Each structure stands twice: as structure tokens, then as C-alpha cells.
Amino acid sequence: xxxxxxxxxxxxxxxxxxxxxxxxxxxxGSQLDDILGYxxxxxxxxxxxxxxxxxxxxxxxIWREGxxxxxxYAPEVLTRMAPESxxxxxxxxxxxx
Amino acid sequence: MSLHFKTITELxxxxxxxxxxxxxxxxxxxxxxxxxxGRVKAFLSSDPADALAQAEASDQRRAAGQSLGPxxxxxxxxxxxxxxxxxxxxxxSKILEGYVSPFDATCITKLRxxxxxxxxxxxxxxxxxxxxxxxxxFHTTCNPWNLETIPGGSSGGSAxxxxxxxxxxxxxxxxGGSIRQPAALCGVVGxxxxxxxxxxxxLVAFASSLDQxxxxxxxxxxxxxxxxxxxGKDPLxxxxxxxxxxxxxxxxxxxxxxxxxxxxxxxxxxEGIDPEVKANIEKAIDWYQSQGCEIVNIxxxxxxxxxxxxxxxxxxxxxxxLARFDGVRYGHRSDxxxxxxxLFTKSRGEGFGDEVKRRIILGTYVLSSGYYDxxxxxxxxxxxxxxxxxxxxxxxxxxxxxxTSPTPAFKRGERANDPLAMYLSDVYTIxxxxxxLPAISIPSGFTQSGLPIGLQVIGKAFGEAxxxxxxxxxxxxxxxxxxxxxx
Numbered sequence: 001x002x003x004x005x006x007x008x009x010x011x012x013x014x015x016x017x018x019x020x021x022x023x024x025x026x027x028x029g030s031q032l033d034d035i036l037g038y039x040x041x042x043x044x045x046x047x048x049x050x051x052x053x054x055x056x057x058x059x060x061x062i063w064r065e066g067x068x069x070x071x072x073y074a075p076e077v078l079t080r081m082a083p084e085s086x087x088x089x090x091x092x093x094x095x096x097x
Numbered sequence: 098m099s100l101h102f103k104t105i106t107e108l109x110x111x112x113x114x115x116x117x118x119x120x121x122x123x124x125x126x127x128x129x130x131x132x133x134x135g136r137v138k139a140f141l142s143s144d145p146a147d148a149l150a151q152a153e154a155s156d157q158r159r160a161a162g163q164s165l166g167p168x169x170x171x172x173x174x175x176x177x178x179x180x181x182x183x184x185x186x187x188x189x190s191k192i193l194e195g196y197v198s199p200f201d202a203t204c205i206t207k208l209r210x211x212x213x214x215x216x217x218x219x220x221x222x223x224x225x226x227x228x229x230x231x232x233x234x235f236h237t238t239c240n241p242w243n244l245e246t247i248p249g250g251s252s253g254g255s256a257x258x259x260x261x262x263x264x265x266x267x268x269x270x271x272x273g274g275s276i277r278q279p280a281a282l283c284g285v286v287g288x289x290x291x292x293x294x295x296x297x298x299x300l301v302a303f304a305s306s307l308d309q310x311x312x313x314x315x316x317x318x319x320x321x322x323x324x325x326x327x328x329g330k331d332p333l334x335x336x337x338x339x340x341x342x343x344x345x346x347x348x349x350x351x352x353x354x355x356x357x358x359x360x361x362x363x364x365x366x367x368e369g370i371d372p373e374v375k376a377n378i379e380k381a382i383d384w385y386q387s388q389g390c391e392i393v394n395i396x397x398x399x400x401x402x403x404x405x406x407x408x409x410x411x412x413x414x415x416x417x418x419l420a421r422f423d424g425v426r427y428g429h430r431s432d433x434x435x436x437x438x439x440l441f442t443k444s445r446g447e448g449f450g451d452e453v454k455r456r457i458i459l460g461t462y463v464l465s466s467g468y469y470d471x472x473x474x475x476x477x478x479x480x481x482x483x484x485x486x487x488x489x490x491x492x493x494x495x496x497x498x499x500x501t502s503p504t505p506a507f508k509r510g511e512r513a514n515d516p517l518a519m520y521l522s523d524v525y526t527i528x529x530x531x532x533x534l535p536a537i538s539i540p541s542g543f544t545q546s547g548l549p550i551g552l553q554v555i556g557k558a559f560g561e562a563x564x565x566x567x568x569x570x571x572x573x574x575x576x577x578x579x580x581x582x583x584x
Contacts, residue, residue, distance in 0.1 A: 032462075055336075093437070
């Protein structure tokens with residue numbers, strides 16, 4: 001773990017696709033450094049040879065038995081939730097130059 | 098006692114005897130909500146006409162001799178993170194403002210099959226991230242026992258509505274204590290099942306390896322009835338698991354009378370616990386001993402690491418789960434969106450509140466290149482050690498007794514600018530989620546200033562029947578569950 005934990009907020013916010021104001025970043029920065037400092041507690045324990053636990057029960061990959069045909073939603077039920085839609089399609093700003 | 102403060106069991110008996118109707122019960126709850134929710138603010142929205150229509154259908158079923166059982170006609174309030182067809186689903190977030198769910202969550206479908214009246218949308222911390230319900234994007238909910246204090250969280254609306262008599266039962270979700278901690282602070286019963294016992298289909302995901310749906314109720318027996326109706330493997334949730342062992346929980350309460358071997362972890366009574374809470378829980382433990390139970394001193398040596406493990410695992414999972422809120426298919430879209438990138442960044446920046454942003458940043462960081470092994474992978478390993486502590490402890494005992502929360506309800510705003518202090522509100526509940534175990538919080542008394550205290554009973558995986566029985570024994574010998582706040 002790094003000696004003095006510090007989050008480069010601009011870098012991480014970009015990874016998270018999250019826009020934040022300079023004031024938000026400043027406030028968050030000091031709080032997160034405190035929290036990361038607290039996470040250092042985890043270094044107090046030896047985890048050599050311990051298997052990581054991703055799930056509460058010992059489950060491996062679960063394969064679906066194959067889709068069963070059934071009722072589904074009409075397109076307009078789903079596209080009407082979109083901020084903008086037209087002809088049962090979701091409208092977004094231009095994404096290619 | 099007024100209809101709105103009665104238990105499911107009492108109301109079910111009255112309905113069978115023809116002494117009341119679902120319409121009368123539902124109307125009583127609607128009237129009570131109209132009278133007190135201006136002060137309690139447990140609800141984000143409600144639809145009285147829809148609830149009354151469900152109640153009328155229930156009464157018609159009963160009149161035709163086709164009652165669906167003890168939940169038929171009982172109004173149950175729903176946390177704003179569970180999908181109910183044609184009702185708003187917002188997770189108390191601006192990013193989902195205006196969203197209406199096109200389907201029912203599986204737990205809602207199952208409650209409907211049992212005849213329950215689905216009632217209202219209950220306030221919460223935004224995306225279930227918080228321990229005080231102060232992180233709702235809309236308003237803060239007040240603790241009915243003292244309106245200056247918080248109801249706990251994240252299911253604060255579900256707990257406050259119960260304490261105030263605005264529903265006969267409610268549903269919440271528990272990722273790190275979000276059912277049990279508010280239940281304790283509001284003086285009601287709140288239960289988190291074994292991971293996988295209730296389907297998460299239709300629950301907006303926060304931290305998928307930890308999230309569970311569970312009931313709030315006035316009594317252990319009511320919580321048991323709700324669990325029976327909701328449990329089961331669901332093809333729509335691959336993490337749901339077929340129940341094992343005894344699942345006729347309410348019936349089993351009649352036969353499971355102990356005495357039990359009850360573990361008490363010494364780590365849970367040290368630094369940070371309020372003296373009144375400590376004395377109260379020690380008294381509860383003494384009571385069990387006086388009833389012939391053997392009290393076993395156990396150790397959960399890694400429990401002090403549960404909070405950091407949780408905040409790494411939960412934020413990592415949240416940063417992935419919340420990537421779906423991107424302004425494209427549903428939810429808020431920024432007017433400033435000019436291209437693909439700003440569509441995402443601006444919509445998310447405007448839509449999410451402070452705590453959600455804090456956790457997305459933290460979760461993204463602990464998963465990012467160069468830090469994954471130091472934080473996320475190490476946390477997953479320590480999580481295994483925490484589970485191992487419980488497995489060792491359960492070799493010596495049938496259930497574990499602890500305080501639910503280190504303190505009673507605190508004043509609004511008191512921890513708002515100190516996220517770390519807020520995170521420590523969950524210090525006794527979090528390890529249970531990490532280990533995937535069931536646990537219940539039941540009222541165990543009051544502080545001198547009249548704030549409720551909760552006792553947590555932790556069961557073995559799929560050991561709900563035993564856990565309910567242990568909790569029920571204490572409840573039946575005390576009258577805390579019958580006490581209601583003055584509003």
C-alpha cells in the first residue's frame with residue numbers, strides 16, 4: 001500500500017465518468033485521504049495463503065439452462081423511460097465526428 | 098390500540114373473525130400517514146387510491162372464501178429501491194427522478210401472491226448509501242421517538258414509518274446494516290436474511306455481494322411471516338439460493354424454546370460503545386442466562402477490520418453497479434450534454450449526490466490499476482478471515498448476541514461532515530453482511546432520554562428459524578415491542 005495514501009481526484013473522476021466542481025473535489029479530497037488512512041488497518045493482518053472471498057456462499061459459475069421463450073416488454077414500454085426517444089429508439093447526442 | 102399499531106398476526110385474526118376489513122386497515126394507515134407524515138417525513142410518495150383498490154380486491158377474495166393467508170389485506174410500505182410496477186422507483190436520487198418501474202421486483206410479486214397491499218415509497222439514503230437517511234436527495238426523515246434525531250439508515254423511512262404507525266410492515270434492504278441499525282434506532286424489529294434467501298431481482302443494485310432485502314415488523318413473528326412469503330430461489334437472480342433447513346419460521350416459534358448456547362463477542366463491547374447501550378445489552382444477556390441459556394464468551398478477532406473491508410468491497414461494487422446511470426436509457430440527462438463523454442460526465446455529476454460521488458470515486462480508486470491488489474484483493478482476503486471467525490464461533494454456540502448499533506439515534510447533522518464517524522455507525526452490523534449470515538434487531542429497551550436501543554441476534558447461515566426463536570423468547574418476556582412514540 002502507498003506510504004501516504006492520496007487520491008488523484010481528477011484522474012479517478014475521469015475513470016468514473018463523473019463531473020465534479022473544484023469545490024466538490026477539494027472537499028472530497030481531504031475526506032478520502034482520511035478514509036484511505038483508515039484502510040491502512042488492513043495491513044495489520046497477514047493474508048498470505050488466504051483465498052480471496054468474492055461471494056458469501058461457495059458458488060462457481062452458474063450457467064443458464066437456455067432462454068425460454070416468454071412474454072417480453074413492448075419496445076415503447078422501455079424506450080419511453082429514455083430522456084429522449086423517437087420511433088422506439090433512444091436518441092443520444094452525436095457520438096461520431 | 099388503533100388498527101395502525103396492530104401486528105400482522107392480530108390483524109389477520111381480526112380479518113378471519115370478520116371484525117375488520119382490509120379497506121378499514123388500509124384506510125387507517127392512510128389516515129395515520131396523512132396525520133403524522135408532515136413531521137416524520139418517512140414517505141417520498143404514496144398512492145392511497147391504488148392501495149385502497151388492492152384492499153378492496155383483498156376483501157372481495159375473503160368474501161368469496163379465497164383468502165390467501167395471514168398477509169392478505171395487510172398494507173406493507175416499500176423502500177424506494179425496490180421496483181413496484183407503475184410506481185415511482187427513485188432510490189431517493191435525483192438521477193432517477195420521474196422514473197416509473199415497468200415491473201415488480203420478485204419479493205413484491207411474492208407479497209402480492211400472498212395478498213399484501215403494496216403501500217407507498219419510503220425514504221432512504223440515496224442509493225442506500227448512508228446510516229442516517231440524511232443522504233436522501235429529497236428530504237430528511239425524522240425519528241418518531243425524537244424528531245430532532247435521525248431514524249438511522251439507509252432504510253430510515255421504512256423504520257420511521259413502522260414506529261409512527263404509517264404501515265403494518267415495511268420492506269428495506271441491508272447491505273451493511275441498513276435494516277437492523279434503523280430498526281434499532283426506531284424501536285422496531287428489522288431482519289436481514291442469509292445472503293441469497295430472498296431474490297434481489299427488482300432491487301436496484303448497490304453492492305451485489307452484500308445486498309439483501311428484508312422485513313421491518315412490530316414483532317418477530319410478523320417478520321417470520323413476511324420472510325416465509327418472500328424467500329425462495331428465483332430464476333431471475335442467479336445469486337438466489339434454494340432454502341435449506343426449517344423455513345416454516347412462524348410455526349417453529351411454537352416449538353423452539355431453547356435453552357440455547359449463546360455467543361457474546363467481547364470485541365463488541367469495547368471502545369466506542371455508548372455506556373447506556375452497553376448496560377442495556379448486558380442486561381439482555383443476563384436475562385437469557387436467567388432463562389437457562391448458556392452464555393459463551395466468543396472472539397471475532399478480525400471484526401475491527403470489518404468496516405475497512407466493507408468500505409472497499411461495497412464501494413468497488415457500487416462503482417461498477419452505478420455505471421449504468423449514464424443518461425442514455427433512463428434517468429437524468431444533462432442539458433449540457435454535447436457529446437458521448439459529456440453525456441456521461443455531466444448527467445452523472447448533476448444526478449448523484451455527495452455521498453454517492455464519494456463512494457464511486459473511492460470504489461473506482463480501489464479497483465484502479467496499481468491499487469487493486471493493495472486494497473480490493475486484500476479486502477477480499479480479510480473478508481474470508483471474518484467469515485472464518487464466525488464459523489469458528491458457531492462451533493461453540495447456536496446464535497450470537499450483540500448490540501445492533503454502538504449508540505442510540507444521534508442528532509441530525511451531527512455526523513454529516515465526518516463520513517468516517519458515520520461509517521462507524523455500522524460497526525456491529527457490517528461483518529454479518531460480509532459473512533452472508535442472517536441477523537435480526539429487536540427492541541431491548543430505552544435510554545434515559547427515551548431513545549430506543551436494539552439487540553442483535555446473529556444466526557448461522559440458513560439458521561433463521563433458530564435466530565427468530567432466540568429473538569422471540571426475549572420479545573415475549575418484555576413489552577418493548579408494544580411501546581409507541583407520542584407524535
